[in-house]
Amino acid sequence: MVSMPLMPVTDSMFLLVETREHPMHVGGLELFEKPEGAGPNYLSELRQRLREDTNMRSIFRRRPANPVNTAGHLAWSDDTDLDIDYHFRHSALPQPGRIRELLELTSRWHGTLLDRHRPLWEIHLIEGLQDDRFAIYSKIHHALLDGVSALRHLQGTLSDDPDDLDCPPPWGSRAVNGHRNGRAPQPWFKTAGKTLNQLAGIAPAAYKVANEAFREHTLTLPMQAPKTMLNVPIGGARRFAAQSWSLERVRAVATAAGVSRNDVVLAMCSGALRDYLIEQRALPDAAMTAMVPVSLRAKTDNGEAGGNNIGALLCNLGTDKADPADRLAVIHKSMRDGKRMFKQLTPLQVLLLSGINVAALGASPIPGVVNSTKPPFNLVISNVPGPRSQMYWNGARLDGIYPASVLLDGQALNITLTSNGDNLDFGITGCRRSVPHLQRILTHLDTALAELEFATR
Amino acid sequence: MVSMPLMPVTDSMFLLVETREHPMHVGGLELFEKPEGAGPNYLSELRQRLREDTNMRSIFRRRPANPVNTAGHLAWSDDTDLDIDYHFRHSALPQPGRIRELLELTSRWHGTLLDRHRPLWEIHLIEGLQDDRFAIYSKIHHALLDGVSALRHLQGTLSDDPDDLDCPPPWGSRAVNGHRNGRAPQPWFKTAGKTLNQLAGIAPAAYKVANEAFREHTLTLPMQAPKTMLNVPIGGARRFAAQSWSLERVRAVATAAGVSRNDVVLAMCSGALRDYLIEQRALPDAAMTAMVPVSLRAKTDNGEAGGNNIGALLCNLGTDKADPADRLAVIHKSMRDGKRMFKQLTPLQVLLLSGINVAALGASPIPGVVNSTKPPFNLVISNVPGPRSQMYWNGARLDGIYPASVLLDGQALNITLTSNGDNLDFGITGCRRSVPHLQRILTHLDTALAELEFATR
Numbered sequence: 001m002v003s004m005p006l007m008p009v010t011d012s013m014f015l016l017v018e019t020r021e022h023p024m025h026v027g028g029l030e031l032f033e034k035p036e037g038a039g040p041n042y043l044s045e046l047r048q049r050l051r052e053d054t055n056m057r058s059i060f061r062r063r064p065a066n067p068v069n070t071a072g073h074l075a076w077s078d079d080t081d082l083d084i085d086y087h088f089r090h091s092a093l094p095q096p097g098r099i100r101e102l103l104e105l106t107s108r109w110h111g112t113l114l115d116r117h118r119p120l121w122e123i124h125l126i127e128g129l130q131d132d133r134f135a136i137y138s139k140i141h142h143a144l145l146d147g148v149s150a151l152r153h154l155q156g157t158l159s160d161d162p163d164d165l166d167c168p169p170p171w172g173s174r175a176v177n178g179h180r181n182g183r184a185p186q187p188w189f190k191t192a193g194k195t196l197n198q199l200a201g202i203a204p205a206a207y208k209v210a211n212e213a214f215r216e217h218t219l220t221l222p223m224q225a226p227k228t229m230l231n232v233p234i235g236g237a238r239r240f241a242a243q244s245w246s247l248e249r250v251r252a253v254a255t256a257a258g259v260s261r262n263d264v265v266l267a268m269c270s271g272a273l274r275d276y277l278i279e280q281r282a283l284p285d286a287a288m289t290a291m292v293p294v295s296l297r298a299k300t301d302n303g304e305a306g307g308n309n310i311g312a313l314l315c316n317l318g319t320d321k322a323d324p325a326d327r328l329a330v331i332h333k334s335m336r337d338g339k340r341m342f343k344q345l346t347p348l349q350v351l352l353l354s355g356i357n358v359a360a361l362g363a364s365p366i367p368g369v370v371n372s373t374k375p376p377f378n379l380v381i382s383n384v385p386g387p388r389s390q391m392y393w394n395g396a397r398l399d400g401i402y403p404a405s406v407l408l409d410g411q412a413l414n415i416t417l418t419s420n421g422d423n424l425d426f427g428i429t430g431c432r433r434s435v436p437h438l439q440r441i442l443t444h445l446d447t448a449l450a451e452l453e454f455a456t457r
Numbered sequence: 458m459v460s461m462p463l464m465p466v467t468d469s470m471f472l473l474v475e476t477r478e479h480p481m482h483v484g485g486l487e488l489f490e491k492p493e494g495a496g497p498n499y500l501s502e503l504r505q506r507l508r509e510d511t512n513m514r515s516i517f518r519r520r521p522a523n524p525v526n527t528a529g530h531l532a533w534s535d536d537t538d539l540d541i542d543y544h545f546r547h548s549a550l551p552q553p554g555r556i557r558e559l560l561e562l563t564s565r566w567h568g569t570l571l572d573r574h575r576p577l578w579e580i581h582l583i584e585g586l587q588d589d590r591f592a593i594y595s596k597i598h599h600a601l602l603d604g605v606s607a608l609r610h611l612q613g614t615l616s617d618d619p620d621d622l623d624c625p626p627p628w629g630s631r632a633v634n635g636h637r638n639g640r641a642p643q644p645w646f647k648t649a650g651k652t653l654n655q656l657a658g659i660a661p662a663a664y665k666v667a668n669e670a671f672r673e674h675t676l677t678l679p680m681q682a683p684k685t686m687l688n689v690p691i692g693g694a695r696r697f698a699a700q701s702w703s704l705e706r707v708r709a710v711a712t713a714a715g716v717s718r719n720d721v722v723l724a725m726c727s728g729a730l731r732d733y734l735i736e737q738r739a740l741p742d743a744a745m746t747a748m749v750p751v752s753l754r755a756k757t758d759n760g761e762a763g764g765n766n767i768g769a770l771l772c773n774l775g776t777d778k779a780d781p782a783d784r785l786a787v788i789h790k791s792m793r794d795g796k797r798m799f800k801q802l803t804p805l806q807v808l809l810l811s812g813i814n815v816a817a818l819g820a821s822p823i824p825g826v827v828n829s830t831k832p833p834f835n836l837v838i839s840n841v842p843g844p845r846s847q848m849y850w851n852g853a854r855l856d857g858i859y860p861a862s863v864l865l866d867g868q869a870l871n872i873t874l875t876s877n878g879d880n881l882d883f884g885i886t887g888c889r890r891s892v893p894h895l896q897r898i899l900t901h902l903d904t905a906l907a908e909l910e911f912a913t914r
Contacts, residue, residue, distance in 0.1 A: 020477075020570060020572070020573065021574070043552070044552060083889070083890075086694060086889065089565070090551040090558075090561075091551060092549040092550055092551040092552070092585055093549055094547040094548060094549040094584055094585075095500070095501060095549070095584065101547075104547075108546070111572070112569045112570070113477060113569070113570065115477070115568070115692060115693050115694050116477065116693075117478070117692035117693065117694070117890060118692070118694070118890075127551055127552065128549055128551070128585075235572060235574035235575075236572050236573075236574065237543060237572050237574070237575070432540070432543065433540075433574060433575075
């Protein structure tokens with residue numbers, strides 16, 4: 001951009017509020033199986049091909065024109081001399097190359113700030129998994145794409161055709177490569193395009209609007225969330241854990257109990273949180289509350305006209321109840337009653353709401369306030385619809401795509417999941433200091449699902 | 458520390474002036490050969506042993522008590538619940554595992570900020586070198602140890618005895634482990650201890666003193682440095698390159714030419730800078746100037762009483778001369794004439810002087826000033842004496858120990874070297890944006906030494 005226009009507030013605010021304790025980037029971890037017949041040089045050749053690929057979405061060339069100026073008037077500039085070897089990184093797991101080592105490295109990467117002198121992204125091609133799979137970790141600043149849009153961007157680079165070898169690089173665009181075989185893209189991919197367009201069109205006052213909306217409603221919140229160890233000021237380091245569960249198992253519980261699949265997912269999270277907090281000797285007496293972003297698009301919409309309306313439900317997680325079936329019933333009732341906080345939120349506003357009580361966002365600049373006030377909810381649990389069929393990327397089979405989220409003061413844990421073919425892929429992001437042994441939540445999620453299966457058998 | 462005393466200004470200023478463009482940590486890259494007979498589990502066993510080692514120097518437990526407060530009154534606090542897995546990291550090189558991949562990873566690590574919510578260090582144990590060696594990269598905040606002290610700290614964890622298996626971890630102390638075989642430590646190690654003690658005793662006004670000293674002398678600087686591509690504002694990302702040269706080759710040139718070994722080192726740097734800047738079409742017409750910290754301890758001192766007096770010479774590098782012998786003669790004369798800028802500087806002041814013209818240090822807070830004023834010198838070239846014999850670490854042979862330095866606005870390149878047994882180990886730290894193809898300087902150093910050998914044959 002020659003004229004260096006000022007950034008819309010919807011972009012710049014994520015740069016302005018970012019501190020080393022609150023990195024404002026979102027992440028995604030993709031796990032792939034190499035295509036059949038891949039030789040020993042598959043990854044080095046893939047890397048070389050990607051380095052030379054000229055397909056790059058314009059947002060991946062953007063950088064703040066004046067990175068040091070924090071006076072409020074930021075502008076975007078195009079990086080005309082992009083250093084691809086800085087952004088696209090070749091990385092490896094130490095021995096023994098388990099998922100554990102992959103998550104450890106992802107945790108490290110997710111906890112460091114992006115360099116504002118450059119376009120605000122880093123993407124790692126990762127080798128050294130003991131089962132010969134490979135992984136891609138993508139880190140994109142929230143000023144470029146919100147979490148949902150970033151996930152959809154990544155999903156948009158995939159194909160449901162294992163023979164489609166024209167998939168764009170993780171920073172590229174389908175619009176450039178087109179479709180070799182002429183088939184239409186998935187509906188969710190079209191929607192993703194819409195989301196992006198509409199995000200760009202958000203009114204500059206979005207932050208103000210969301211803030212005021214929340215403040216007006218503060219006293220009329222439909223339920224009170226107890227103070228927990230998850231609702232504390234956070235540090236900059238992160239822990240990230242990820243795992244897939246069979247969609248079929250979740251669907252079977254939903255059918256048997258006569259509830260929605262999302263209810264079952266929330267009950268899994270509830271059971272896991274309860275077990276985790278008992279282990280930490282930190283389970284609150286009162287039931288915990290989750291903020292659950294939900295799509296408000298009517299089911300009859302065809303996706304073209306649906307737009308991007310998102311609401312937020314406050315869900316009673318029933319963590320005070322020992323019985324899994326009781327928790328599921330509480331969650332189902334809470335979601336059915338629909339104590340909707342706000343209608344027609346944008347993804348931006350959803351994120352803002354989740355951190356509204358935060359020093360970093362200017363709502364309460366006095367240190368310590370997070371410690372003394374009750375949180376509006378205990379955590380955000382976000383379920384983002386993804387592709388319905390098995391996806392591939394240039395012939396490599398996608399085993400999982402796990403979202404890594406932004407954390408804010410007072411919200412030290414985030415659970416975001418996405419459907420992906422026959423699986424639900426969970427990404428759990430936590431503050432490394434406040435949420436010890438985060439990976440235990442994976443075990444507890446597994447236990448919680450098994451308990452729900454048993455309870456509804 | 459129970460009472461959380463305020464930090465001395467000499468510590469806190471490095472926290473206060475740190476920005477994402479000016480990370481204030483120093484680094485060291487150590488390259489080791491595994492001991493004879495090391496099995497396939499050598500590194501994982503080593504890692505486990507180090508994780509459990511309780512030997513930790515007290516500075517490695519210190520963290521800022523109030524990391525978010527930048528109002529000027531910082532205090533140190535002890536981390537009573539240190540998360541060793543955060544600080545001590547297991548890392549691996551991607552294929553093919555050459556020194557090139559090691560330097561690429563080191564560059565990345567050296568360009569990210571340390572987390573102020575924790576003790577200000579990270580140490581990586583690195584596997585995956587194709588020749589089966591291993592490496593350790595250490596990153597320590599300047600508020601804990603200056604560059605020279607950090608290097609000496611690392612050297613102090615080594616032993617000249619291959620059978621000494623009681624070496625402390627990189628964050629440990631000899632004082633704790635003692636010497637299994639009762640032999641005295643190396644003299645340079647004793648000196649290092651002194652350095653550390655005296656650094657702690659620096660007057661709080663060190664910064665002010667150094668600043669004023671410089672300003673008073675501005676108009677009487679013995680020479681003018683030309684403006685070069687190395688004297689520009691910098692970004693936060695780094696490039697790091699490292700290589701060893703035989704001390705014997707340098708010594709032979711020095712003897713043949715009747716100059717000091719340090720003169721030959723400076724002539725290597727001069728030749729390399731000239732070739733690099735010609736390649737970049739950026740060689741200035743006038744000769745470049747290096748700031749060269751030198752020890753002022755009289756040779757007759759026994760090391761016990763010597764203290765920590767450092768001076769700074771401004772050396773004419775003769776980069777305007779095409780002939781290597783001419784450059785060496787200019788450098789020898791310049792160093793011999795001893796145009797000493799300041800006497801009795803502390804390592805802290807040396808660092809301050811190197812960045813004195815810098816927005817980040819408050820001397821010139823107006824953006825752009827670095828672009829428009831002439832630099833006091835073009836770069837710092839620092840030669841730190843190290844151990845004279847071959848060193849080992851718990852039986853692993855040390856092949857090299859390479860210093861990675863702090864950069865500041867206006868000083869986009871730093872060359873620091875240390876003697877190490879029969880070698881000189883060079884570490885070259887550059888701003889990733891301002892100094893492209895930094896690794897070319899290694900090739901040019903090699904050429905420069907060969908040319909000097911030819912010229913003095």
